[in-house]
Amino acid sequence: MTATIRPPKRPRWRSLALLALLLAPLLWPLQQLAERYYSDVLNEQNRQTLDLYVANLLGTLRRYEVLPQILGDLPALRSVLQQPHDGAALSRANQLLQQVREQTGADVIYLMGPDGKTLAASNWDRKDSFVDRNFAFRPYFREAIAGRPGRFFGLGTTSGKRGYYFAAAVREGADNLGALVVKVDLDHTETLWGNTPEQLLVTDANGVVILTSRSDWRFHASRPLDGAERAAIAANIPYPTQSPPPLQLDPQTWIRQSRELAETGWTVSILAPRSLIDRPVRNAVAAGGGSLLLLILLLGLLMQRRRHYLERIALDARARQELEQRVQERTQDLELLNSRLKQEVLEREQAQQELVRAQDELVQAGKLSALGTMSASISHELNQPLAAIRSYADNAGVLLDHQRTEDARGNLRLISQLTERMASIIAHLRAFARRDRHAPESVALQPAIDDALALLAKRRRAMQVELIRDLPEATLWVQAGETRLRQVLGNLLANALDALGEIAPPRRIWISAEPTATGVDLHLRDNGPGFSSEALQRAREPFFTTKTSAQGLGLGLAICDTLMRALGGELLFANHPDGGAQLTLRLRAAEHGTQRSLKDVASES
Ligand code: ADP
Numbered sequence: 001m002t003a004t005i006r007p008p009k010r011p012r013w014r015s016l017a018l019l020a021l022l023l024a025p026l027l028w029p030l031q032q033l034a035e036r037y038y039s040d041v042l043n044e045q046n047r048q049t050l051d052l053y054v055a056n057l058l059g060t061l062r063r064y065e066v067l068p069q070i071l072g073d074l075p076a077l078r079s080v081l082q083q084p085h086d087g088a089a090l091s092r093a094n095q096l097l098q099q100v101r102e103q104t105g106a107d108v109i110y111l112m113g114p115d116g117k118t119l120a121a122s123n124w125d126r127k128d129s130f131v132d133r134n135f136a137f138r139p140y141f142r143e144a145i146a147g148r149p150g151r152f153f154g155l156g157t158t159s160g161k162r163g164y165y166f167a168a169a170v171r172e173g174a175d176n177l178g179a180l181v182v183k184v185d186l187d188h189t190e191t192l193w194g195n196t197p198e199q200l201l202v203t204d205a206n207g208v209v210i211l212t213s214r215s216d217w218r219f220h221a222s223r224p225l226d227g228a229e230r231a232a233i234a235a236n237i238p239y240p241t242q243s244p245p246p247l248q249l250d251p252q253t254w255i256r257q258s259r260e261l262a263e264t265g266w267t268v269s270i271l272a273p274r275s276l277i278d279r280p281v282r283n284a285v286a287a288g289g290g291s292l293l294l295l296i297l298l299l300g301l302l303m304q305r306r307r308h309y310l311e312r313i314a315l316d317a318r319a320r321q322e323l324e325q326r327v328q329e330r331t332q333d334l335e336l337l338n339s340r341l342k343q344e345v346l347e348r349e350q351a352q353q354e355l356v357r358a359q360d361e362l363v364q365a366g367k368l369s370a371l372g373t374m375s376a377s378i379s380h381e382l383n384q385p386l387a388a389i390r391s392y393a394d395n396a397g398v399l400l401d402h403q404r405t406e407d408a409r410g411n412l413r414l415i416s417q418l419t420e421r422m423a424s425i426i427a428h429l430r431a432f433a434r435r436d437r438h439a440p441e442s443v444a445l446q447p448a449i450d451d452a453l454a455l456l457a458k459r460r461r462a463m464q465v466e467l468i469r470d471l472p473e474a475t476l477w478v479q480a481g482e483t484r485l486r487q488v489l490g491n492l493l494a495n496a497l498d499a500l501g502e503i504a505p506p507r508r509i510w511i512s513a514e515p516t517a518t519g520v521d522l523h524l525r526d527n528g529p530g531f532s533s534e535a536l537q538r539a540r541e542p543f544f545t546t547k548t549s550a551q552g553l554g555l556g557l558a559i560c561d562t563l564m565r566a567l568g569g570e571l572l573f574a575n576h577p578d579g580g581a582q583l584t585l586r587l588r589a590a591e592h593g594t595q596r597s598l599k600d601v602a603s604e605s
Contacts, residue, residue, distance in 0.1 A: 016300050023292055027285055034284035038277035039255065046198060046257045046270045053200065054259050054268050057189055061164060061264070064106055068144075068168035068180040071100060077111050080119055081170055081177035093120035094131070107163050107185035111170075113178045116141050128158045135181075139236050140167035144179040151264065153186075153204055154238040162186045162210065164264075186211060198272045199254075205265035206233065208244045220247035384494065385418045388455065392418070440479035440567050442593030445520065446471055448482070449511060452489035459497055464505050470512035476520050478587035484563045488571075491556040492524050492583050498547065499528030499581060519569075519589035525582040530575035539573060 071077060080086070080093040097109045101122035108130060110121035116136020124131050135141055135157075140150030150167030163183040170177045193200045193213040202211035207223040221244040225233070234242055249256075249271065258269040392411040399408035453460070453467070460467065478485075493509070500507040510525040531539065538544045540561045545554030557571070564571040570586040 013300065016296055019299075020293065020296050023296070024289075026292070027288055030288045031281060031285050034281040035277060038280050038284075042255065042272055042277055043257060046255075046272055049198065050257055050259055050268060050270050053193075053270075054261065056192070057202075057268065058261065058263070060184060060186075060189060061166075064104065064166050064182045064184050067100075067104060067106070067109075067182045068166050071097075071109065071182075072168050072170040072180045077120070077180065078170060078172070078177065080111060081113065082172070084113060084119055090120055094122075094124035097122040098124065104182075106182050107161070108159075108181075108183040110181050110183075111178060112136075112141060112181060114145070114176055119178070130158065133158065137235070137237075138165065140165045140181060141179055143167065144169045144181075145176055147176075150179070150181070152236070152238070153210055153264070153266075154236065155240055156183070157237065160240075197276055198270050201269040201271055203267045203269070204238070206244075207267075208233075208239060209247060210238075210266070217247055219244050221245065222247050222249070382422055384455065384490070385422045388458075389415050389418050391458065440588075440590070441481060442477050442590035443480040443482055443485055444593070445476040445478050445485075445513065445522065445587070447475075448480075448485045449489055449522075451486050452493055455490055456493050456497060460493075460509075463497060463500060463507060465497065465500055465507040465509055468508060468510045470510065472513060475592075476513060477590045477592050478520055478569075479590040480567045480569070480587060481563075484567065488560045488563050488585065489524075491560050492585075495556055495583075496524060496526040496528065496581070499530075500526055502529055503527070516586070519587045522585040522587060523582055524585075525576055525580060527578075527580040530579060530581045531573065536573070536575070540571075 074096065076089070076096050077093050080089045083089055093111060097111065097120055100106075101109045106122075108121060108123050110118050110123075110130045112135065113119050115134070116138075117134045118130040118132060121130040123129050138152060138154065140152040143150035143152075144167035147169060150165065152165040152167075154163065154165065155161070156163055162185075164186055165181055165183050167179050167181040169179050190200070190211045190213065196213075199217075200211065200213040201209060201217065201222075203222050204210050206221070206225060206229045208221050208225075209217050209219060212218050219239045219241060224246070225244070230243065233239065233244075253274055254271040255274055255277070256269050256271050258267050260267055392415045396408040396411040396415070399405075399411065449471070496509050500509070506527070508527045510523065512523045512525075514521045514523065532546060535544070535546055539557045541554070542558040543554040544558075547554075557573070561571045564585060568588050572584040572586060574582055574584075576582040
């Protein structure tokens with residue numbers, strides 16, 4: 001997979017804040033909606049309250065509307081108007097009015113004469129009685145006298161209580177006898193209003209507040225008064241003041257709902273403080289804002305989770321990519337290694353071929369060298385028996401000269417034996433050169449030593465070499481080859497004689513045997529000059545010699561060493577602490593075998 005997945009950028013809380021800022025204007029329509037909703041609710045409530053209040057007010061007023069008309073027809077009251085000075089009639093009228101007032105719940109009911117003077121009243125027995133008081137100035141009286149239903153709102157001049165006056169003329173045919181007035185108490189309609197944040201406002205035709213739940217608004221003018229109105233106020237005295245102070249109501253603070261009362265010319269209003277809807281609107285906006293914030297937070301959270309998810313995917317993808325890349329790299333490495341290995345194998349094969357070729361060449365060279373070594377060995381090994389043959393032949397000649405035929409025959413027999421031995425040596429050397437190996441056999445050690453000594457006896461005697469033998473009587477059987485052992489012993493003894501030739505007598509050769517754990521150590525020691533330090537190191541090398549070319553070829557010890565190793569033994573050489581060389585043949589013990597003579601040995605191939 002090569003597609004790279006970029007991890008998404010970190011969600012910026014700044015961009016979320018920006019989003020919040022962008023979404024914030026959404027709160028405005030929310031506010032509008034909430035405002036509309038809550039003002040609708042409030043308006044509906046207020047409308048109902050207003051309806052109730054208006055119904056109540058109108059009910060109160062209407063209850064008394066027709067009362068003056070009805071009462072005016074009562075004979076008891078009419079009689080008072082007809083005979084105003086009849087005390088008993090007056091008293092009855094007062095009683096009647098008082099009774100009616102108690103029954104109807106009106107504030108005051110009173111009977112006025114045609115001049116406006118009160119003749120009888122329901123409150124006749126009270127201190128602030130209307131009796132004998134003249135209310136001709138009140139418009140309701142004028143209206144009633146004029147034959148119209150008299151209606152008037154005003155502050156009671158005596159009681160100081162607000163009231164609504166209904167007046168009707170009492171007629172006798174076309175004559176006006178007087179007027180009957182029912183005053184309704186309005187103060188209580190105000191007290192009906194509970195202690196609510198909404199306020200009641202009832203204004204009369206002049207726009208002056210006559211009833212209100214707020215005492216500081218009472219008798220204030222809700223609009224400017226014109227001249228006629230001012231004059232009417234001055235004349236009728238409906239309010240405690242001649243010029244009502246203005247009432248400023250801030251439309252921003254109050255939500256107003258009004259209803260006109262056609263019959264009275266009043267306007268009933270409910271004023272609800274705007275704060276009533278401000279608070280829930282604020283709450284709604286706050287809730288909206290909170291939700292928005294929550295939404296944004298959720299969005300942020302979602303974005304963060306999404307980012308984590310994408311990051312994880314990206315991480316996985318990256319890890320996979322890295323793994324694939326590593327695998328690819330490893331594969332490439334392996335391929336490289338493989339091709340290198342192939343190359344190496346090829347080179348190795350070539351080298352092998354070259355080696356084989358070189359080995360062939362070496363073998364060839366080795367063969368040549370072996371040929372050289374062999375020819376050198378042959379001449380070396382044959383020189384000794386040849387010398388012996390010459391000496392036996394010379395002796396035989398001398399013996400024949402002296403007619404010692406038997407002795408001469410003996411010499412000739414010895415010569416014959418020696419030639420046989422030479423043939424054997426030649427065959428042996430050939431076998432050695434071919435690396436033929438005879439399986440080791442049991443060989444008696446002492447006879448072999450005797451044979452080797454016999455070959456060199458003459459020379460030893462000539463050189464006056466003393467032989468010191470320290471060998472056990474019992475035959476020591478060792479693993480060896482008859483010929484090879486004799487050959488080795490002959491070589492070592494010849495070397496000893498060569499070395500002893502370099503010194504003046506006394507010349508000695510020690511031959512001793514020492515049993516070991518595995519067999520026998522045969523020591524051959526002389527009191528010659530010993531090995532030079534170089535010879536100690538290199539004597540085993542073919543052609544190493546310290547002698548002249550006539551004396552030595554440097555093959556003796558090399559051959560002996562090879563033969564000993566082929567026999568499973570060992571050739572050790574060192575200088576004896578008392579001087580001279582000491583050579584040791586380390587031979588393995590063998591089973592007892594059959595002893596053979598020199599002839600048997602010579603016939604051995
Ligand atoms: P060669 O006798 O033809 O020199 P060898 O291999 O038999 O060859 O001997 C190698 C050398 O080891 C001799 O040249 C001589 O220096 C040394 N050597 C062998 N035997 C003796 C000995 N008995 N005493 C001193 N040196 C010896």
